[in-house]
Amino acid sequence: MTTASTERTARTFETIGVIGLGTMGAGIAEVFARNGFTVVGVELTEEAVERGREHLAHSTGRAVSRGKMSEEQQAEILGRIGFATDLSALADADFVVEAVVESLEVKKDLFRRLDDIVRPDAILATNTSSLPVTEIATANTRPGRVVGVHFFNPAPVQNLVEIVRTVVAEPAVLADVEGLLGRVGKNPVVCGDKAGFIANTLLFGYLNHAVSMYEGRYATREDIDAAMRFGCGYPMGPLALLDLIGLDTAYEILETMYRQGRDRLHAPAPILKQMVTAGLLGRKSGRGFYTYERADSPVVVADDRTPSTDDLPELRHDIRTVGVVGTGTMAAGIVEVFAKSGYDVLYVGRSQDKVEGVRAAIARNFDKQIQRGRATEEQKTEVLGRLSGTMSLDDLARVEIVVEAIAEDLAIKTTLFENLDEICKPGTILATTTSSLPIISLATVTSRPQDVIGMHFFNPAPIMKLVEVVSTVATDDAVAETVRALCAKVGKVAVSCGDRAGFIVNALLFPYLNDAVKMLEAHYATADDIDTAMKQGCALPMGPFELLDVVGNDVSLAIQRELYLEFREPGFAPAPLLEHLVTAGYLGRKTQRGFRDYSAR
Template sequence: MTTAAPEPTAPREISTVGVIGLGTMGAGIAEVFARNGFTVIGVDQDDEGVARGRQHLEHSTGRAVARGKLSETDQKALLDRISLGTSMADLAPADFVVEAVVESLEVKKAIFRQLDDIVAPDAILATNTSSLSVTEISTANSRPGRVVGIHFFNPAPVQNLVEIIRTVVTEADVLERAKSLVEQVGKNPVVCGDKAGFIANTLLFGYLNHAVSFYEGKYASREDIDAAMRFGCGYPMGPLALLDLIGLDTAYEILDTMYKQGRDRLHAPAPILKQMVTAGLLGRKTGRGFYTYEGPDSSKVVADERTPSADNAPQLRHDITTVGVVGTGTMASGIVEVFAKSGHDVLYVGRSQEKVDGVVAGITRNFDKQIQRGRATEDDKAAALARISGTTSLDDLADVDLVVEAIAEDLAIKTTLFENLDEICKPGAILATTTSSLPIIAMAKVTSRPQDVIGMHFFNPAAIMKLVEVVTTVSTSDDVAESTRALCDKVGKVAVSCGDRAGFIVNALLFPYLNDAVKMLEAHYATADDIDTAMKQGCALPMGPFELLDVVGNDVSLAIQKELYLEFREPGFAPAPLLEHLVTAGYLGRKTKRGFRDYSAR
């Protein structure tokens, strides 16, 4: 006689959620669940913490009411679903418990140890840690398989991203139920493994640390570093301003934890971070960090001893009336349009009459689009086109005040061009290159006037993007550098200054971050979709790294990464093998219909 196997027990339905720790994050998490109909039990260590949590909840929901996003009736119902206290025993009915206490491994482990004797054996336990080992926290519980990381982003009611961290022992059912719960409260879950920093912080803080190194090495000013990433990449904040918002002490701890776990030198906190933390310069919360603020917890930046004086704004030390542009591609055409719109006479040089005619046709189309959108008039178009003329002869550039070359990114071709420009252009004319990665000094040295050679790195499309990196070599004269910055301002661009080394500011900060994302993908730590989602929703970036790589082109990205590696000899800058393999296979991104994603059916 055989006995029938028992029916599998259905997963416990989650209706009551426990939240341990009622600071800004814990109270925000409690609000998220209560907003979505869950009964919430909030616990803090003392009455003061409970009062602070209640205040957070009232203020946050009150702001939602004031903005018309929540009615007063719904606010009351939401708050009625939350009970607050100081006893861990109150968590007994909870089906799901998330802790959001101080980032201390011992404190968190003590909590998970306590929960063993309080909640039901099938309740799911979660930690909101942003940097500690979820695996180590889980070992404090008698059933580590039911422990998972649930990393909300601050402020939790607003931010849509939640990182779900699986350990090597997290049960598959626990992971799926946690993911389903996060989706149920209207958040976007991304799943990743248990390593310090998870997805968003690993990629974000490597980039932030690199920016600090730029500042520490006096490669560029804090204002120029931040402006470069805001205007060059469309980031909502520059890296140093973002560090001030996060808190330099928090940033240091996250980087230190990441470095100790992964031993990646790029995560070793820049020495100046520790010095600033020791000095109490923690950012906005103390009123001073990389910038100085009106007071503690203020967001208003005030002038300090490092703030550029308005009296020292760059002036045109060279008379620049006529501009020459060499090239007829997208970048060259955009530069022609920029100068013509700002009132300069522009003479551009192409290799054939067909290419010369194509520039005027392209600029005309751009104006027609702007006129349709109400951003320009027919008179604007006629005036700009009247200032533009094209030629197929370099010799026609003899009388221009500035030449900007925007030809192929090939050093041999560019140096030959600069040899010719040196012979053709009048004394005192500024010779500029738009190179994004090649050494400008190599072009300067083939001329008899290296003091007049400078980098003007426009961003594509030049007519729209605000940023220009003004790159000086060891030979560039101060007058030429100042005049170039002043000219950028005159034509409506934001100029940032830096020295002549691979990547300048933007590419030197951007591409190591993209390379780190590729390494994360090839290690099977997370999917490309989850990594993109994490960076867009967790860090408010306009595009995820793989979206951006496919737009830029994997071949272009690989070439820039190789230049950075050759220049800095930093092991962490070595191009990810997966990136090289995709380029070898011809999977270059959108332009070949396949890169990190397949675009053939789109």
């Protein structure tokens, strides 16, 4: 039995129309011209056309000066772009994308007018970053041919493009647009029509949460930004990124997202509106969360909130020997960090095998470094000579600080702190590496709550630069200052915060990851497209699902539950899909299956 082929011939695109030649529109025109398409750029006035020409000349000229294209190639590209001030010039266009002002009424009016100008088979696209594509599409008599095509700025450089499908978009149109964007070297991801699409929905929820954290004076702007840069490997901290985006732009995007979704986490933090009203818009105005050398300058200058270099932390306690309790990966890493920085380290394990395992692990790390020419045998011998292992907690009586890195279990840690309180001499600092448990609960079982503090290292400790220094309401200022100074002495970046669930990094990171799971759960986009959007659209080192599978879905769920219990914020409730994966034992890479299946790789 034979069946007729259902394969469809892909649409041919030759002429591309671009309406609006500001920074984004000119960039889109350049993308298509660079790839051999004839482009027709349309603006309102001759003056606007001239500005568009200047944008294109400047952008391509920069590529020439950097050796990325020749002057002949530049002339060829610019020669493919025609200009007009009348929409009728788009009569023969196969694909028209608008990049005009972000106004729903302006865009709807434009799509109504295009009805009588373009061919019936022409595809129309809007480059909106937050407005409802369905409303824009239905202004046209053929809404099935209208899609969202959200380029990222600068369009010639950024590879990500979000294709936004409406409920009436024709599948053939989506497939053709996806193919067209692939031809011009872009990585298209497909998502539904919801304010913010993929990247902005996930990004701006996180940014808004960071603003709330700053507004509540939980941590300084410098510490919030440093925490996400050094703790997560993000290229910029959230507050610096908001200054770059523009606080007015961020406010409008959040407002649009909140009006559509009514998610309280997208309601702009009050301080955002206050700053916008005061004209503190970020880099473009010369002042936002930070102060800049001048308007449009990336150079941050000191202001009344900048920490003084005279206030660098000092060791208010004399630290000669460091104690570490635990023999796992984190504990061994912390032992290595202190020993490499010249401190004698006494570490405690439950068995001789575990004690010897720490020394062996550090020796293996050194052997790898020696093989790469990054360390010497002499350094290895010197560092190993600073290590003392024991199975007796009583031996910690001679140290000046104890860092515990045992199981993340409050009952087990509580018992340990009761013992440390009895063993350690007066003035010894007792630090916990907990990432989610309340530190005050450990402090109050001791007779010295003023000496108890959080010292949250990130894994792997020898490589990751960040340490969150977490003070409780009882922690002595001199203890907190000593720990910050100690972090600096061992080459770490210390950030200070209070004793509440998630501290800085996890409190910002895990709600974002949870939002990504909810997005997947709602069939809004695929895991691959969400990961691609966040890596390429926001320059993050890993997509949310890659990261969840590395961290472990069980660990992620436990942290998310802690955040929900602490803040009672409905938006922090763990996504049901995350709960189901953990119940099924799909914990990520460690079980070979999580959001992805790793067994066949």
